[in-house]
Amino acid sequence: MSNPANYSPPKNLSKRPRYQKIKELGRHPQGTRVTYLAKDNVTQQPVVIKKYIFDKSEFNISAIKIYKDKVKALSQLKHPSIPRYLSFLPTEDGFCTVREYKKAKPLGKLSNCEPEQFKQIASSLLETLVYLQNFEAAIIHRNITPENILVDEQLNVYLVDFGLPYINSSGKPKNSLAGTPGFMPREQVRNRELSEATDLYGLGATLSCLLTQTASNQINQLMTQDGHLNIAGLIPEEVSFELVEWLETMMKPYPRQRYPNAVAALEALNQIDISRSPEVKLKPDYLEFTAASYGEQLAQIVTVTNDVPGTLLQGSWQVNPDSQKPNRRASSRWIAFEPAQFEANQAEFQIKVDTSKLMADKVYEREIILDTNAKPKTRSLIIQVQTAPLITEKLPLTSLIVLLAVAYGGGFLGSLLFGDTGPFLRLSYIGLVFGMILGGVGGMGAAFGMIPLFCSVVFMCILFWWAPLPLYGHIELLFGFIIGVLVFSVAGYIIRYNFGKRIQSGLWPMLQGVLSEKGMLSLLMAIFGISLGIARQVGLLNALVIVPLVATGIPVGIILFRIYFERMQRISKYHQSEPRLVKP
DSSP states (O other), rough: OOOOOOOOOGGGTTTTTTTEEEEEEOOTTTTTTEEEEETTTTTTTTTEEEEEEEEEEEEHHHHHHHHHHHHHHHHTTOOOOOEEEEEEEEEEEEEEEEEEEOOOOEEOOOOOOOHHHHHHHHHHHHHHOOOOOOOHSSOOOOOOOGGGEEETTTTOOOOOOOOOEOOOTOOOOGGGGGGGGGGOOHHHHOOOOOOOOHHHHHHHHHHHHHTTTTOGGGGGGGBBBTTBBOOOTSSOOTOHHHOOOOOOTTSSGGGGOOOOSHHHHHHHTTOOOOOOOOOOOOSSSSEEEEETTTEEEEEEEEEEEEOOOOOEEEEEEOOOOSSSSSSSGGGGGGGEEESSSSEOOOEEEEEEEEGGBBBTTOOEEEEEEEESHHHHHHHEEEEEEEEEOSOOOOOOOOHHHHHHHHHHHHHHHHHHOOOOOTSSSSSSHHHHHHHHHHHHHHHHHHHTTOHHHHHHHHHHHHHHSSOOTTSOOOHHHHHHHHHHHHHHHHHHHHHHSSSSSSSSSSSSHHHHHHHHHHHHHHHHHHHHHHHHHHHHOOOOOOOOHHHHHHHHHHHHHHHHHHHHHHHHHHHHHHHGGGGGGOOO
16 A cells, blocks of 8 residues: 655556545645645555645745655554554645545544543554654654544544644744644643653643544643643542542643653553542441350441542452451351342342351451442451450359348348247238348349339338338338348349349349349349348247248249259260361
């Protein structure tokens, strides 16, 4: 398709024009450059002729020679993205260049460019500039614009119309006339020395027009007053902010602020994601689980958000296999995620831990990973699990012994008031028992912080003490009340504080504590101790003693035996399953 610049047609065609104009393709606003589609009458192939028109007063033969040498140098370029220059034709008012024709349209007419297509075009153009800059004397295009880049249906790009500097009558070049306003950097506008960073400015401006769908004659709308690119609010939502920063660097006002050459610009482009990526925010960024009882199922909420507009966060949870040391069972057996996968910009997840698969009284630490379409792709979260001891609710034997001793002493002191009663009830015994009941209610109320209840019981005791009823001994009532307060305040304290879990104050928590198995054990121990104390004075076979001893002693024995049996059973079952449990 190409012909050397000094090609001569056969003699039988010498009188026939070599190139035949077909139509005009474009014209410079000032009329100094006109582009035509033409036909090569020798090869019968379409070509592109660009005519340069100069003021005769500023143009001479020496300038023609300079232009011819430059076009000859361009004709030696061999790159798939650079249509070859075929010929140089002097004219009366300038000259014409002839190059290959490519069936493609100007880049400015490309619409709806997807981010990946944009990156493909940008990479191809940068690779073309790398080729030009690899010459011993780097070749500078000088006039990269949307009109001077062609793109075909397969997104192959072609860099055309190298800018030729204007040569004045003294033979000095003027680079500012080789470019297009808005696409020339400061050094070119001011006719300063050009560098490999010069073409990066024009390419950045061209790509900015493509990205924002801005016409080349509206390029100034993308610039600030101090000459910086400002397209953050004009780019499509799916385009990454890193790409905007890359374009801003390409178009810095001063060469030293840009990438030094096309190689550096291409490397920087390859390192960024062209499409906008979500950004993951995790809350909290650390999870700590503490089991209150062995085998407890634990769960905590993790919130994941993405605030980047125009993006949709997608991801899934998994346990980092590297955090599971060799010969340890997979954490997926005891760590679960609900849901495990998601597609939303704000979501809550339950991180569940099954401590029944773990060893008792151990600390576990694992890393869980959120794998997403964000940047960075993964986010990690450390979870720490403290398992409970196998036996968490130990019997407060010391406290129960103290309670038994206090109750025994109270019962013994109370029995001294009425001596040997024999097999018959006496009024003094009724008063003592009634006082103990009142005192027991008051003592429980005091232990659970219910001062109004305690005061009410004191008032009732005083009221009954002064009442002229011959149903009970008044002195015994008072002493029974004191003994009941002492004994049952100790029992209430044990119920509230000494069974592993502190019970809140109040009537309802008190009733729940008293009616629980451990609460009933404390009450029965208190009554059993009081009965033993009374038996010390009146004898074990006395009807006043043997009934409460049997009524409380048997349940106490049953409860203690059951607690011991369940504990042994749990320990045995744990030892049997221990080889299958996950190690820390």
